[in-house]
Every structure is written in C-alpha cells, then in structure tokens.
Amino acid sequence: MYMAKNHTLFPFILITSLFFLWGFAHNLDPILIPHLQKSFTLTTVQATLVDSAVFVAYFVMALPAGFIMKKYGYKAGIIAGLLVFALGSFLFIPAANTQQYTFFLIALFIIACGLTILETAANPYASSLGDPASSTQRLNLAQSFNGLAATLAPVVGARVILTKGYTVAQLSTMTEEGRHLALAAEAATVKMPYFILGSVLVLIAIIFAFTRLPAIQANEGHTASRHIFHAFKHHHLTWSVVAQFFYVGAQVCVFSLFILYATKAAGITEVKAADYLGLCGLAFLTGRFVGTYLMQYFSSARLLAVYAVINIFLCIMAICGSGMITIYTVIGICFFMSIMFPTIFALGIKELRGDTEFGSSLIIMSIVGGAILPRAFGYISDVTGNIQYGYVVPLICFVAVAFFGFKGHRIKAKQEKLIVSTIV
Template identity: 90%
Template sequence: MAKNHTLFPFILITSLFFLWGFAHNLDPILIPHLQKSFTLTTVQATLVDSAVFIAYFLMALPAGFIMKKYGYKTGIIAGLLVFALGSFLFIPAANTQQYIFFLIALFIIACGLTILETAANPYASSLGDPASSTQRLNLAQSFNGLAATLAPVIGARVILTKGYTAAQLSTMTAEGRQLALAAEAATVKMPYFILGSILVLIAVIFAFTRLPAIQTNEDHVASKHIFHAFKHRHLAWSVVAQFFYVGAQVCVFSLFILYATKAGGITEVKAADYLGLCGLAFLIGRFIGTYLMQHFSSARLLAVYAVMSTLLCVIAIMGTGMITIYAVMGICFFMSIMFPTIFALGIKELRGDTEFGSSLIIMSIVGGAILPLAFGYISDLRGSIQHGYVVPLVCFLVVAYFGYKGHRVKVKTEKLMVSAIL
C-alpha cells in the first residue's frame, strides 16, 4: 500500500486522523456536560456542533489556498497549531464560565481541523498507488474510528463523573450552585491542555520530517478558480452526499448520550460506555469495509451500507428500550466507510482541480452544523428524541443514491458548457 519511503510519512498522516477523531468524539461528552451546566435545551446544546462545523464551511476555501500556495506540509503544521490554540483556550473558557467562550474555543479547534482534513485526506489518498487510494484512505480513517472508541470512555470518566447531578444542584444555594458549576467547568481544563501539548509536539515532528511530494501526471494543470472544479459532476454529487452524511454522523454520535439516556433509560456514564462501543463498531466496520473493497466495488458497498443504515434508523425511531441502542450501534458500523469513500470517489480523476475539489467536499461538512439543529428541533417539537432520527434516515437515502449512481465520473467539457449557454 505504501512503499518504504512513504511508510513513515503515512504513519504521521494517519496520526492526524486519530487526533481529530479524538477531538470530535469529545463533543458528545461536552454536550450533556454543558447542557447541565448552562441549563440548555436540546437545540441550544447542538450549538456545540454548529460552532464546530460552521468552521469547516468558512475555513475550507482558505485551507485549499494554503495547500496550493504553500504545500501540504505547511498546511498540516498550521492546522496542528491552530488546533492546539483552540485546545488551550478551554482553560480561560472554563475560568469565565460562559457558554459563548466554549463555543469560540470549539470554533477555533475546528478551524485547525478543517486545515488538517483538507490536507490529510487527499494526501493520504495520493500517497501511493492510485488504484488503492480508496482503501488507503479508509485505512487511515480507521484510526479515526479508534479515537471514536476511546474518546467517549476516557472523556466520560474525566469530565462527566466529576460533575453534580441535577438533584444535587437543585438543593444548593445560589452561591453554592455557582461554586459547584465552576468546579464542574474546570474538569475540561486538563484533558484539553494535554491534547494541545500533544498537538504542538506533533507539529514539531512534522516540521523536521521530509514529506514526499504527491504524485501527479504532467497533464494535471492546476485550476485557476474553484468554480472550474464544478465541471466534474461526480464531485458536485459528492459534495451533496458528504453534506448529508456528516449531518447524519453528527446526529448519531453527538446526540447519542442524550438519546440513550432517554430511549434506553440508562445513566450518562453508561451511555458514554455504549458510545465507546459505537466507536468500536465504527472501527470494526471500517476495517471490514476496507477488506471488502478488495473484492467489491467501493461505490456499491457504500450504497448497501447506506440502505442498511436507513433500515436501522426506522428501528431507532420506532423501537423501545435497549433495542434502540443496539440499532444505533449498527448504524455506526454501517456508516463507518462513508466519509472516506465519498471523499475518495469525489476527488477521483479531478487532476488539477484536486485541491479545490477537496476544499469543496470539506466545506460540505457544514451539514454537521445544520442537520443536528433539525434533529433537535424535531425532538423538542415532538417531545421525543427518537423522532429526531428521521433526519439521519433521509441523509442515508441521499448517500445510497450517490453510491448507486451519483459517483459516476462525468465531466462537463468546455464545448458542452458553451453549447448549453447558447
């Protein structure tokens, strides 16, 4: 998959997938933590996701320009340092006890993640034989799944178990409640300080590591503007599919603890453990999917996985008790290959449009900011968080169509574009 001279760079790049996966999968811990601390509704709590994924929309194009002008290595280092800055800002955010400051810190973290993902996804895909690009990206993304397994379990025990229950807070005086919430807010300081320190260290390692140039053909002339990339119809469809997929993934993971405590009737810490199992299912699904791609079309596998996820959403909506949690775990298994597969199929044969195409797909991650709000709105309106799963259900139908037909490479030629205008 990777030759000897690309093995260490590939390992370094893969570590980035783990790091941003760990950061993303601390968000489901932060949501119930902040919801209790600031007495938030479900919709207000989903602003955590909005702060994160709006950054992807705003920063994707600047990230693409960074790659084109300064190269992937500079982009990766810049992304790591911005990521670290946002992590360190959790300390003053906890000190101020203001929800808005947490959202600002998360926004800055996400800006760093946007730069990293814009660089790392196409770099990992291109670092080796083009024929195995989808498998290689799925392998790297598998460590994102490993992070999804570990982050909730670790985060719950560092953050959630040291807080106060709603019953305990209700018996306190106003001054006592303020002190209690201050102590609870402080639990986020250490994990994010450690994360920021690790990021700085890895940025230093990247600075002293020689990364091989991405292989390109001589006819891969860089495009002059982002709109040129839209001549690739499969890219346009991948942007749509990624928008809906990321929205579905955020609904499933970020709102899992709120969902499991209400639909399954279990405690927050127990729900966090099941969220860790969801991450494990995600990881196993990624490895199995990567293996199956050696024998089956990645696009066809994507369509089948999306249909299975759609059916499981029906159970998540209509089921009762623990069966609902097991259904969501199944969704996590089947959605495991979706992001890297959509990405790899979307940038296929883009040539000089690869950097801008990558930026467009990363921009579509803004679905993670918008669709969870719809999930929360439906849940609050219907009085049941289970009804919110109609949102992921629709999302997976869109992904299924992309895997069935939308992924097919079609390019609008300049001649056809002129004819259409005339």
Template identity: 80%
Template sequence: MTKNNTLFPFILITSLFFLWGFAHNLDPILIPHLKKSFTLTTVQATLVDSAVFIAYFLMALPAGFIMKKYGYKAGIITGLLVFALGSYLFIPAANTQQYTFFLVALFIIACGLTILETAANPYASSLGNPATSTQRLNFAQSFNGLATTLAPIIGARIILTKGYTEIQLNRMTEEGRKLALAAEASSVKMPYFILGSVLLFIAILFAFTRLPRIKQHEGHAASKNIFHALKHRHLAWGVAAQFFYVGAQVCVFSLFILYATKSAGITELKAADYLGLCGFAFLAGRFIGTFLMRYYSSALLLAVYAGVSALLCIIAVLGHGMITIYTVIGICFFMSIMFPTIFALGIKDLKADTEFGSSLIIMSIVGGAVLPRAFGYISDITGNIQYGYLVPMVCFAVVAYFGLKGHHVKVKPENIPVSAIL
C-alpha cells in the first residue's frame, strides 16, 4: 500500500476516533445532569457508564465476527448506523422523561461504538508500515483527545446551563419540582439529533469510498474460537491492562464534575470548563507521547506514565482545594497514551488471531462499567468522593506492570506432552 492509497482512508478512519470520543465525553455532562433531573445517588448516576460499557462486553465478539465475515468496511458502516440510531433515540427518551429510556439509548450508542472501535483500532494500526503501528494508532487516537477537550465545554453550555437553580427549585412544590427536573432532560435532544445526522452522513461517505484491503498474515492458523487467541500471553495481559485502564479513565472523566464540585468547591459549569482542560491535557499528552515514541519504547513510556498516574491519585485522595483539580489534569495528561498503546502491544504479532484479539481487548472495556461503580460505592459509603481515587490508583499499578513485563510476546504451547509436565 502506498501513502497515496492510504492517506484519505486514514483521514476517514481518524474522523471516527473524534466522533466516538465526542460521544463518550458527553457522558460526564449527562451524569450530573441526569443525577439532578432524576434525583439519583452517585451509584445510580454511574448506571450511565454501566449502560455504555456493558455494551462493549456484549457486542465485541459479534463485532469481531462481522469483521471476519464481511470485512472492516462493512463493520464501520454498521457501527455508524447503530451509533446514529442510539443518538436519535435520545429524542423519545427526553419526551417520555424516563431514566431507563436514556440508559437504553446510551446502550445502543455504545453497541455502535463497540463495532466501530473493533474495526477502526486494528485498521488504523495496520494501514501502513508495521514498524510505526503504535505511533500511527496514537496519532489517530489524538483526535479522540481533541473530542475530549471540546465535548465537555460545548455540552455543558448546551445541557447544564438550561436548568433551574436550587433557589428556584426550593420554591416549588414537590410535584412541581419533579416535573421541572424531568423537563430539563429535553435539553439533550438537539445535540444528539445533530450527532446522529453527522453519523449518517459519514456512513454514506464510507459507503462510497474505496478502502484498502488489509491482508491476513501468512504462517498462522486462523482461530476457530476466541480462546485460541488467548494462547498469546501478552494478549491476555493486554486484556487485563485495558480492563483496568478503561475503568480508571471512566472514573476520572465521568465523575470529574461531581469530584471537582466537592474537592474544590466550584460550580458545575466551572468544573465542566476544567474538564475541557483535562481533555486538552489528554490531547497534549497524546501528541507528546507519540513524539517521544520515536526515541523511547512505547512499553517503557506506558510504564512510566502509569506509575506517575498512580502517584498522582494519592494526591487526589488527600489534597484539598484547587490542587486536586490540577492533580487530576496531570492524571489526564499521563493516561493519554494508555489505551492505544495497550491495544497496539496487546495485538502485536497475533497475525490471523488479530480480529479475535481485537474483540477481546474491546470486550475488556467493560472495566468502564464495573470500576466506576466501585468508585461510587466508596464515595457513598465514606461520604467523601475523593476516597474513590483509590480505585484508579490500583488500576494504574496494573497498567504499569503490563508496560514493564506483561507486554512481552509469548505464546503458550498448544500441546504440552505429559512427560514435560511430570
């Protein structure tokens, strides 16, 4: 494949990283918005993340089968259409004013995102020189970081600013308060309608674009089932590392507004602006990390970044005031390279096991459904949301181990003689 043949397809693929990043980073705005609208506890509000990330666990294998049977292009178009459907479902969800309906819409969006990520991550990694696959994937993921910067700032001004103040709510009757809070949910209709329409346009564009075909590697028997791929030990460690990393990332981003309003005593809108700054730090860290990979191994950078993030979590637990905000911004900078680096190292040298390996790593994103719940439970039980940062601290320690040792390519022998065991 020449650069001329791959440039435009790579641009299109990169646009997908921005789109799903934008969708994901509207969730931190939805959490405080829906928490207020439906009078939820922190644990109940984290069902937003659960609805999203459970979809990754359930849909990753079907997504891998789609890619194996119909190819990456079909997978991408399917993912975009499902993504668009979920976005449009926000309109009836707001009209019915039911929290469960919002969770269903988010689940369908996430099903589309799962298919997209299962296709786009390995496709971007394979679209060029294998020696630069990790750098290429980090570059594409940088536009995910751009979305992380823009989505909270834009979303907060569309969604969070169109509500009632506490003074206004306190003057209402109980029934009037419930109706007023539920009515706030309607502010999500326009942004998600626009998002769905953009996705339909991108799907049509992909349908009429010729994408280079990624050839299967020779010399490796194709997997008949997903367990065949797990004989690669570095893939197994990659799955574990991604589970904990995504859990940590969701804890940091999705619960940032709730965290910042308590730890630093700032307003939700101000917290949303700082969340945008977290996104900028994430974006800067991705570009700087991609540059540093020219001189240092991606595994070493991953270990160092994860180790620093774990140490910063201690400050996030013990600090007070604005230092906690700056600490979390620092965490966002250092966790920036983790997802694409874990992904690229995890699927390295899988050959014909790549599709199933990709599916397994995407399945591990379910960590984003599980670990924020642990964060929420710790916060609710202790009455201090800062203690929740003990969860991402442990997560980053696991990622650091993967960067140090777990990433080494090892394959379990499929048939071990009994004599060797004895």
C-alpha cells in the first residue's frame, strides 16, 4: 500500500529539507580539512581524521538508529537526529575556544551520530512515501537537494572560514605568542557558521514535532524481522552494503580531498579550489536531476553500472593528467557519481519487506567506507609524494559499484522456509 499524492507532498518536502541540511554539513568538511591541517600542522593522513570521525559514527550509530525507528517510529528518529546534529554543531564553539584538534573531532563525531539517525530514517521514508514503482526516482529527487548543498557549502564555507586565515609563510615569521593569537583568531571563524546551522536544526526539529507525518505501512504479509541477521538472507542487500561501502569511500575521497588535490595537481589557490569544489557540487546536483530524468527510460541499475564504468576511465585521467584538465576530470566524476548513493540504497532495500529497517541500518553502516578509504588515499599520497596517485582508491571503488549495477542488485528468486513463531 502507498499513500495518495495529496497526503504525501508536504511531508515529502519536509523530508527533502533534511537531505539539504546533512548535505550542507558534509560539504563543509572539505573546507575544514585544509583549515585544520594548517592550524594544527597535520599530514594528509592526519587531516583525513576529519572524515574518520564523521564516518566511524555511521558504523557505530546505524544499528541503534534502526532500533529507534522500529521502536518509536520515523518521526521520533528524525527529531532525535536533528537534536543530536544540533548539539554537535554547537560544540564547535568550545572546540574553537580551546583550540584542540581532538575537540573538533569529537564535535564532528556527534554531528555524524545525528546524521546517521537522520539518514537511517529519511532515506527509506522518502523512498516509501508514494508509488513503489517510482521509489528510486523519488529518492534521487530528494537526494538532489543534497547536491544543491554540495554546490553552496564549499563556496559559502570558503569565504567564511578560509579567507580569514594566514599562510604558512606568515605563520612562520611570527613569534610563538603571535602565532597562538593568529591561530586562535583563525579557529574562531568556524563558530558563526556552525552556531547558525545548530540554531536552524533546532527550529526544524520543532517544526517536525508539530507536524503530522503519515505512517509508512508495510504491505500485507510483511512480518517485521526480529534480528538483523535475518536481513542478510537477501543477497541483493548484501551486495548493496558492499557497493555502498566503496561508493561512499570514493565520494569522500573526491570531495573531502578536492582542495588538497586541486592546489597540488593544478597549482591553484585554496579559495579558487573551493570555487571549483562548488562546481563539483553543481555537477553533482545536475547529475542527480539528469539521472532522475533518464530513469524514466533506462533501468536504474544499468544506468548505475554505465556511470560507474565512465568514472573508472575518468579516475585514470585524474591520475595521469596535469594542469586544469585534472579539475575538469574530477568535476566529471562528480556528475557521474551523483546517482550512486540513492540508487544503491533504493535497489538494496527493494522487496525487503519486514527487513527494511534493519536493511536500511546495514546500508547506512556501510558508510564507514568514508572513514577507511580516504585514509588509504592519504597514505598513498604521502608515501608517493603525489596526491594524484591517490585516485587509484576511487578507481577500485567504482569497479565494485559497476559490479553491483550489472549483477549484484538482482533479487534472487529463492523460496524461503518460513518459521512460524509462537505468539506468547
């Protein structure tokens, strides 16, 4: 069963706003990485701890988020996620005051805990809020606003955070006290954007609290599973977890390390690189809308596979190219990876029935790839002395996504022995 369109339009708009909010938070991370790297004199690998703090939270919180959804419902999960997200945003103020890198990582971890709850709720809710036949298109449409955030966040963040900083050369000429004061002033630039973000999140949480969201009802015969391991009987879900692990790893490598990559591969400034990162977000956004349109005529799985193959060749260009061609290549990668997360997600939870909540949690857990694979990217870059070689990691990731699109997404027709539980 699915609900009539007039009953789902406003809830869908409200849910879609969440995609923009967590997209904005995620796409401030590429601004934070060079900002914190300079402030705390970090290597590339150490700077990627920003991503590790964020994406480890997805692994830690995904199962608790699934239990929240099963026990208290999607609305309670969304409100809880917004409030935890807001708490982490407000913690940037004491983190900046203390100038402790660890404090920043803790704040980012708490933000990501809130994001995990939100994504565990919002992705399946948006997918289910309407005709099941158009679930993949609907999720891609909602995720398009994540792409809009990816366009705006780097441009806004760079002008609020990066432009007030000092160069390494300037810092090296200062006294110890002067350098400390300069870094304190630089650290303070993160306070206002995260305070505003936290305040908006609290306001959105209040709106959700007073809004009646339609319940997502399972089809007849769908019995809720009692444990997460039951979900693994769905082979396509297992492959979607693998594919999402690699996809998110690739996306984080591309976006979070873009400014470091662009300044070295193309020799441009950080602020200019942030502008091009905004173009990456625009390409990502455009790709979502184009992909959503194309899914009216092509299988979403086949489109996913073709896009992944194109990105494999673009990664080779990102490794071997030089100058501005590397920037345009990465912008192309962003366009073609735009549909991957929602498509993998929608194909992964397809026909899970009573396993949907746990299946959603498992796919969200696989986002931990964003914590692990950028570290490999950074390690390769540091060891070889060439950040372009790090694109070997996204290349391998897109091979895994291509496999899922061509074969792994298929739902196997397999008779399952039903175990009738005695109702106590």
